Amino acid sequence: MDALVKELNQHNYNYYVLAQPTISDFEFDKKLEELMELEKAYPAYQNPDSPTQKVGGEITKEFKTVKHRWPMLSLGNTYSEQDLRDFDERIKKAIGSHFEYVCELKYDGLSMSLTYQDGKLIRAVTRGDGTQGDEVTANIKTIRSIPHRLSGSDYPDNFEIRGEVFMHKQAFERLNKERMENDEVPYANPRNFAAGTVKLQDSSEVAKRPLDCFIYFLYTEQRLFRSHWESLQAIKNWGFNTCEHQKLCSNIDEVLNFIHYWDEKRHQLSYDIDGIVLKVNSYAQQEELGFTAKSPRWAIAYKYKAQEVETILEQVTYQVGRTGAVTPVANLQPVLLAGTTVKRATLHNANEINRLDLYKGDTVLVEKGGEIIPKIIGVNTLKRPENAVKISYPNTCPECGTTLIREEGEVAYYCPNDEGCPPQIVGRIQHFISRKAMNIDGIGAETIEAFYRQGFVKQISDLYTLHEKRTELMRLERFGEKSINNMLAGIEKSKEMPFEKVLFGLGIRFVGETVAKKLASHFHSIEPLMSATLEELTAVDEIGGRIAESLIAYFEEAAHVEQIQLLKSFGLQFESIQKEIILSGNQLEGLNFIISGVFERYSRDELKDLIESYGGKILSSISSKLNYLVAGENMGPSKLEKAQKLNIPIISDEELLKMIGL
Numbered sequence: 001m002d003a004l005v006k007e008l009n010q011h012n013y014n015y016y017v018l019a020q021p022t023i024s025d026f027e028f029d030k031k032l033e034e035l036m037e038l039e040k041a042y043p044a045y046q047n048p049d050s051p052t053q054k055v056g057g058e059i060t061k062e063f064k065t066v067k068h069r070w071p072m073l074s075l076g077n078t079y080s081e082q083d084l085r086d087f088d089e090r091i092k093k094a095i096g097s098h099f100e101y102v103c104e105l106k107y108d109g110l111s112m113s114l115t116y117q118d119g120k121l122i123r124a125v126t127r128g129d130g131t132q133g134d135e136v137t138a139n140i141k142t143i144r145s146i147p148h149r150l151s152g153s154d155y156p157d158n159f160e161i162r163g164e165v166f167m168h169k170q171a172f173e174r175l176n177k178e179r180m181e182n183d184e185v186p187y188a189n190p191r192n193f194a195a196g197t198v199k200l201q202d203s204s205e206v207a208k209r210p211l212d213c214f215i216y217f218l219y220t221e222q223r224l225f226r227s228h229w230e231s232l233q234a235i236k237n238w239g240f241n242t243c244e245h246q247k248l249c250s251n252i253d254e255v256l257n258f259i260h261y262w263d264e265k266r267h268q269l270s271y272d273i274d275g276i277v278l279k280v281n282s283y284a285q286q287e288e289l290g291f292t293a294k295s296p297r298w299a300i301a302y303k304y305k306a307q308e309v310e311t312i313l314e315q316v317t318y319q320v321g322r323t324g325a326v327t328p329v330a331n332l333q334p335v336l337l338a339g340t341t342v343k344r345a346t347l348h349n350a351n352e353i354n355r356l357d358l359y360k361g362d363t364v365l366v367e368k369g370g371e372i373i374p375k376i377i378g379v380n381t382l383k384r385p386e387n388a389v390k391i392s393y394p395n396t397c398p399e400c401g402t403t404l405i406r407e408e409g410e411v412a413y414y415c416p417n418d419e420g421c422p423p424q425i426v427g428r429i430q431h432f433i434s435r436k437a438m439n440i441d442g443i444g445a446e447t448i449e450a451f452y453r454q455g456f457v458k459q460i461s462d463l464y465t466l467h468e469k470r471t472e473l474m475r476l477e478r479f480g481e482k483s484i485n486n487m488l489a490g491i492e493k494s495k496e497m498p499f500e501k502v503l504f505g506l507g508i509r510f511v512g513e514t515v516a517k518k519l520a521s522h523f524h525s526i527e528p529l530m531s532a533t534l535e536e537l538t539a540v541d542e543i544g545g546r547i548a549e550s551l552i553a554y555f556e557e558a559a560h561v562e563q564i565q566l567l568k569s570f571g572l573q574f575e576s577i578q579k580e581i582i583l584s585g586n587q588l589e590g591l592n593f594i595i596s597g598v599f600e601r602y603s604r605d606e607l608k609d610l611i612e613s614y615g616g617k618i619l620s621s622i623s624s625k626l627n628y629l630v631a632g633e634n635m636g637p638s639k640l641e642k643a644q645k646l647n648i649p650i651i652s653d654e655e656l657l658k659m660i661g662l
């Protein structure tokens with residue numbers, strides 16, 4: 001097992017840090033699987049450095065605040081080249097002209113402080129306010145390019161190292177698309193997505209959102225290196241990921257060349273940067289220069305301006321999403337910006353159109369900054385054509401003509417005709433078959449659109465009567481017998497999909513994947529969920545008023561209830577199959593438990609199984625029905641407070657074992 005751990009960690013390093021894998025993903029997965037099986041069979045031999053630990057699993061309710069040993073300072077920054085030359089002059093005045101700069105990219109993520117002791121990662125803390133931050137170790141451990149254990153042996157016993165945690169643009173776009181499909185608010189840029197991810201409570205969720213990290217600074221008490229450049233080379237050998245685009249420059253002109261080069265090329269990087277950082281290389285000279293209250297005098301950031309360009313606004317079109325939200329989109333005369341041709345820009349909502357005061361044919365200023373989707377930041381009214389027509393947000397749905405509504409406190413307008421508005425219907429069926437919902441093989445989004453237009457599918461349940469229309473389908477041009485068979489087999493198979501997927505597939509507003517899972521595991525079947533009151537719904541963990549209200553409104557509609565009945569009659573799963581519990585004893589019969597926090601020896605699922613196998617029940621929220629709260633480390637203070645208020649005994653995992661007599 002140890003040999004496998006070592007080998008797999010080396011492969012991870014080759015893959016994530018060196019970007020030079022020496023085995024295929026398939027071979028890697030096979031070995032990882034082998035290790036997982038061994039760990040399952042021999043848990044006592046599990047190695048804490050095992051790569052299987054990088055999948056997360058800890059839930060930290062609130063993060064612990066930790067004081068930084070060395071404050072996390074910021075950098076002085078500027079947009080002007082003259083300022084850089086002045087900075088250079090100041091340095092020359094202080095230390096003479098014999099010095100070098102290390103130029104680095106300024107990664108646009110969030111800074112993280114990592115502490116290593118005896119070669120092991122023991123703590124990861126966010127910047128916070130610079131003097132203290134949140135301890136997010138469990139989440140940071142899911143980042144594959146951050147080593148849990150170091151290689152080599154020439155690292156100091158105790159040190160802190162800092163770097164920037166970020167998300168690659170491609171992962172951002174994919175995950176954000178998924179969020180939008182799930183009706184979750186999309187993140188504006190990869191940095192916000194990374195920051196939101198690092199602060200998630202459940203580290204197994206973090207593990208699903210790939211983050212990366214570039215290390216840019218080492219702090220040690222011992223003096224190991226003479227310069228920043230030297231330390232950057234050394235930390236690579238310890239297993240850290242540093243950015244390959246760094247340069248040692250001997251004067252400010254070389255620095256400016258580096259800056260110009262990356263101003264052009266930065267859009268080709270797989271991650272966002274917002275500037276360049278230059279640091280005086282020698283540690284002795286850094287010390288001589290010292291710090292101001294906020295930042296080092298030996299470093300400065302040059303920031304790139306967000307790129308902007310003028311183009312013509314041809315027209316504004318309106319997209320109706322599957323939930324009926326009507327989003328305005330600016331259609332632009334194509335123009336090159338930040339490395340891509342821009343044809344469209346988002347206008348967000350009606351307020352934005354009013355704010356910008358747009359006219360058809362206007363010359364608009366388009367910006368692509370940290371945001372992936374370009375936006376219109378202004379209008380050049382001097383270039384407005386004569387007799388131009390003002391653009392105003394429509395009162396009725398551009399697709400079906402229904403009067404739009406705006407709910408209190410929301411900026412978006414909705415088309416309320418969810419049963420009759422074509423893009424909503426098509427969108428809903430497309431969502432139902434999608435990978436994360438029912439994952440129906442043999443049928444895609446375009447087919448759904450075509451089927452809708454030709455009248456084969458008008459609602460989700462029509463999918464399950466398609467087999468009756470086999471002959472008509474065969475007459476369609478683009479379908480061969482084989483593809484029809486595939487599709488019908490896929491639809492038939494979807495009847496086995498678990499309740500939570502069906503629930504998610506229905507596309508109820510604000511009921512994303514996680515919420516659907518929570519609801520399914522709490523209510524077990526559709527009937528109690530359909531008749532649940534607002535209080536019953538909000539009593540479920542993580543279900544707030546907004547979701548509860550949306551569920552109630554959904555089930556109040558007769559058409560929705562009818563759909564559910566139809567789907568049920570076709571054999572779809574509206575009940576979760578409950579795990580059969582094999583009783584080992586009845587010591588806990590009649591007692592209700594909640595498990596919270598992190599335990600040293602057991603996972604929460606193990607404790608849950610244990611309680612159930614001795615006749616106890618697990619509740620999902622704290623109420624007077626609760627008999628015991630089994631508490632581990634890092635339990636949320638709100639839970640604790642609630643339990644204390646209700647006088648509920650709080651016990652440890654050991655006390656639980658004692659109750660059972662183990």
Ligand code: IVH
Pocket residue numbers: 073074075104105106107108109110111127164216217277296299301
């Ligand atoms: S060095 C003492 N190097 O920029 C200064 N920072 O504005 C230590 N950043 O908080 C920072 N890329 O989050 C440094 N190559 C780089 C960087 C970098 C991005 C961030 C970092 C820092 C902020 C300062």
